[in-house]
Amino acid sequence: MGFLEDFQASVETLPAMLHKNYSLMRELDKSLQGVQLENEQRCQQEIEDIKHGLESGSITYEPAKLKFSDEAIEEQKHCVRIADEKVALATQTYDLVDAHIQQLDQFMRKLEELRQEKEAAAAAAAMAAADTAIAATSVDPASAGTSRFAAVDVAPKSGRTGERGRGGRKKAKVPTEPPPIDLELPVDPNEPTYCFCNQVSYGEMVACDNPECKIEWFHFGCVGLKEQPKGKWYCASCGAFQKKRKGK
Numbered sequence: 060m061g062f063l064e065d066f067q068a069s070v071e072t073l074p075a076m077l078h079k080n081y082s083l084m085r086e087l088d089k090s091l092q093g094v095q096l097e098n099e100q101r102c103q104q105e106i107e108d109i110k111h112g113l114e115s116g117s118i119t120y121e122p123a124k125l126k127f128s129d130e131a132i133e134e135q136k137h138c139v140r141i142a143d144e145k146v147a148l149a150t151q152t153y154d155l156v157d158a159h160i161q162q163l164d165q166f167m168r169k170l171e172e173l174r175q176e177k178e179a180a181a182a183a184a185a186m187a188a189a190d191t192a193i194a195a196t197s198v199d200p201a202s203a204g205t206s207r208f209a210a211v212d213v214a215p216k217s218g219r220t221g222e223r224g225r226g227g228r229k230k231a232k233v234p235t236e237p238p239p240i241d242l243e244l245p246v247d248p249n250e251p252t253y254c255f256c257n258q259v260s261y262g263e264m265v266a267c268d269n270p271e272c273k274i275e276w277f278h279f280g281c282v283g284l285k286e287q288p289k290g291k292w293y294c295a296s297c298g299a300f301q302k303k304r305k306g307k
Contacts, residue, residue, distance in 0.1 A: 066166050073159055080152045084145055091141040098134035102127055178261075178280075185256035185281035189295055192255065196299040254278045263287075269297035 105127055112118030126132075250259050253276040263279040268291040277294060279285065293301055 066162060069162065070159060073155070076155060077152060080148055080155075084148055087141055087145045087148070091138060091145070094134055094138050094141065098131060098138065101131045101134065105131060181256050181258055182278070182280035185254060185258075185278065186283070188255045189281060193295045193299070196296060254281050256281050265292060267292065267294040267297050269293055269301070272297050 109118060109125060113120060252259055253264070254274060256278065258278070260276065261278070263284075264276050265279065265282065265284055265288065266276055267274065272294060274294065274296075282294065
């Protein structure tokens with residue numbers, strides 16, 4: 060069982076445990092209110108009896124002997140015990156939720172590690188594909204021709220037309236979500252893909268300045284960039300094509 064299944068199994072029991080604790084606290088509240096009301100009535104009655112006894116002279120005023128009955132004092136102690144039980148139950152509920160939050164933090168860190176490993180593997184594969192494409196374009200410049208594009212050509216993707224124009228091409232980060240991790244999550248089959256790696260857009264990306272580039276957008280890691288290039292930038296395939304044109 061994977062870590063996501065483990066966490067899901069542990070979380071499924073949490074609502075029932077919280078409901079049980081909250082129900083117990085409500086019962087303690089009702090019990091405490093009943094005992095408090097009885098104790099207040101008993102103490103009020105004993106105070107009235109003491110006042111009448113002092114007024115009638117049947118009771119001598121001795122502060123050391125003027126106190127509530129044992130029953131009233133026991134009721135007050137019982138109220139304290141109920142309150143302590145409520146505090147202990149609330150602390151237990153807090154610790155229970157906090158333990159699940161810490162477990163969730165651990166699983167989130169693990170998920171991030173898996174995402175980074177997948178991105179690193181995709182970047183390594185893309186770099187290998189780019190090296191292969193560069194080697195293919197440099198084998199026979201006279202006969203390569205349009206086949207240079209075929210080495211790294213990717214079919215046009217839906218939704219690409221809106222990424223050009225509007226005052227020219229720009230090198231910028233495409234603000235879309237990171238590539239999905241293979242955790243059996245649903246993936247939109249209509250989401251466009253880019254670059255030599257044929258992945259969806261994520262992180263920093265750069266656009267090829269060849270208006271006829273079939274791929275157009277590339278991930279920084281796939282083309283060995285760490286920051287936006289200055290001036291015009293061409294991908295490996297288009298760069299070789301541009302050199303060929305200048306050499307004619």
